[in-house]
Amino acid sequence: MRKTIRSAVMGVFATLLVAAAAERAFAEDQTFGPFVVDSTNPDLITLNGLIDAGSALNFRRALQAAPNAKLVTLNSPGGNVQMGLLIADDIHQRKLATYIPKESECYSACSFIFLAGKERKVDGELGVHQISSDSPDLVGAQLAISDIIEVLNRFDTPMDVMHVMFKTPPDDMHVFSQDEILRYGLNRSGDNPPKTPTVITVPAASGDTSATEVSKTTLPEAPTSGSTSSSSLEAGPSPQAKLSPIEEFTKRPNRIAIYTGLDLFGDDISSIRVDDAGACAKSCLLMDGQCKAFTFNTNPKIRKGPNCFLKASAGRADGNSVAFSGRFLSGAEPDPPTFTLGTIDPQSALFNDVDLPGGDLSRYPHRSARTPLDCRLACVDDRQCIAFTYIKAKKECWLKGAIGKPMFGKNMVSGFKTLESFSPAKILSLD
Template sequence: MLSIVKLVVQALLTSFLLAMSCSFAAAGINRFGPFSVDSMRPDAIELNGEIDAGSALAFRRALTAAPNAKLIVLNSNGGLVQMGLLIADDVFQRKMATLIPAGSKCFSACSFIFLAGSERRADGQLGVHQISSDVPDLQSAQMSISDIIDVLHRFGTPTDVLTIMFRTPANDMYVFSSDEVAKYHINRSASDPIPAAPEAAAANPVTTAPGPSNAPTATTQAPGPAASPSPSDALASLNPNAASQLSVLEDYARRPTRLAMFTGLDFAGEDVGIEAVADAGACAQSCLAKGSQCKAFTFNIQTAPGQGPNCFLKASRGQADGNSVAVSGEFLTRSDPNPSAFSIGTIDPTTALHKNVDLVGADLSRRPHPKAKGARECRLACVANTSCLAFTFVAAKKECWLKSGIGQPRAAAGMVSGTKTYQTVSPATIIDLQ
């Protein structure tokens, strides 16, 4: 039975990959220097690689290809300062959100782009240092520093970040820890104050913090949520779409990048939909179509198409339950690690249930389970109880008896019993959706 299941599962995985290939066949990745635009996700532009002499123009070309882009996703070791500042200014003027995904880095000139975001979040590494130049021209260096200070103050950059930047040698890199990201208010959301206008910042670029005129200086408080309604809150009350960039950022972070497939495993509960589909690939597509509402699914390979529901869409993985005729999948986002192996107790409904059998003795309690009123509920109650090794369900009385041992089996009409075994579960495969 298990060998047949494995063969069927391989066929289902193949069909899934084919289905995904068809879905993305019409899609295309357009590249402009280090920038790329996915035609299926035109709300985001990705930066991967060095910021060179052609990058500012390449970014303008990417914006032309994705005129409605609201987010720039960053992964770069940096590059030319002036190019980074030009790109950052475009990001700031367009009020785009910026994101450093987990596992990515944004160093040196890339940090200017990140700090330009009207909404910004650093799940990955943000690194800063002094500028460097091969030309020993003091005047040019001073002008570059002046440009950086002016631009970063317009972006509402915390003074602490500027201080660290200019104190870190050019041949070194200061990478902010997650605690420092929170401490210095590096991330910014829709509820944070809108940075001051460029003219206000230019009046005193070193000591005046962005924000209302009566706000504390940046040396004592970095930009953060205000106690009273902030300008952005007032704007949001007039324009419901004012905070839409944050939702774009969060939506991008939640998008699935991988699919972990499990064989012989059922994700019990957490259903958000039940469908009859042709195969596991179609089940996965149904889950994807529900967006963030669906994060996992279970497909029953025993139920033939047209014979009833066989695709169960889940809000989360739920309770892991062994079932030799089940194939399950869990969608993973950029911030989710690959699932590691885990051990579970299982009572396989296909191979470990015994009809018309009573297991006498070894009851865990003098009373039947108070909530399990069906054989399936009784089985799952035993699976969830670490002290339970077997169960007997009495159909006539709707009684569920959990047991600490297998007990003495005997023939008994109308009873269903099951015995628990332990197994180690790990993904059969992890499919890259990108």
């Protein structure tokens, strides 16, 4: 059933995306060392990888490929300090914005690049430490530190940040907490006036032009889930409001994660009737950022009433074989991971006039479940529940920890829970 729905609906999307795919076929990513330029997004340069001896030249090449770039996103363990300073100087001269996305890291030499941004924001991890060296050349080390201080002063770097940097041993890494990011003013909007440059003396420390790298592991965020009840929504920026480069990147959707057999239940803004899933997705996009997700009911037997539900959030995830859902993702959001969910499919796992005697989790019916839908969701939410029986005449919901032999039960509804894993069937670019 799910495979049939997936094939049919993905066919609709394939038709809608033919024109976009034809244009994109001639537009491939250009790679310059650790830098990537996407020709469909000329405002953005991505740093993803180690900063090596050729990175400054590669960044110049990336700038030539994207002369109108406004934003550089950062994900690097660090690397060559002198190259980091040269790249930072180019960013400062061109007044580019810098951003560390969620689940990304910007350590050591990468931190100089981040601090150079006219506008800058940390959603991932920013880490600093002393430069390191195996060489006894103290004069060279002092000169390297002098270069770092001179450059950081030009970037209006707070003195506290410099102190943290020079106090952290080269074999360690200080990752700034959210409290420190706020306290030290590490996030900066393009409208913030520059502060008076900080001037400090060169500390007595040794080092050269190579940075120590520290590997770290970050855990993915838990998947967001959702439902079908209406909710209020905070107003976003007006259509006339001009977004900064970072706001554009973090707020505007640039991808859509497509799921088959998954209902994003609740948090509806509106419900409408449309011809197909593609039209449902388009209706969501036209809401100027208010609509974050949608669910389309693919059941061909439903010929009247709404079949497209537009949502203020991803709501609550619920398995439903006739549901086709999409979640819009901004550039700041990683691709969603696979997640496992206990489901009682309304199409295939509910049985009318069936009783499941025995195996009750409680001596009393569930207090708040007063409808078959409430009962189904109550069982889904209870980890111990593997099935339920709802008695319509009494409006009683009985959650089951064990399944007895099914029997005829007039005006009863029973359902069985299964575990299912969900991952996007497709992640489509909106560029």
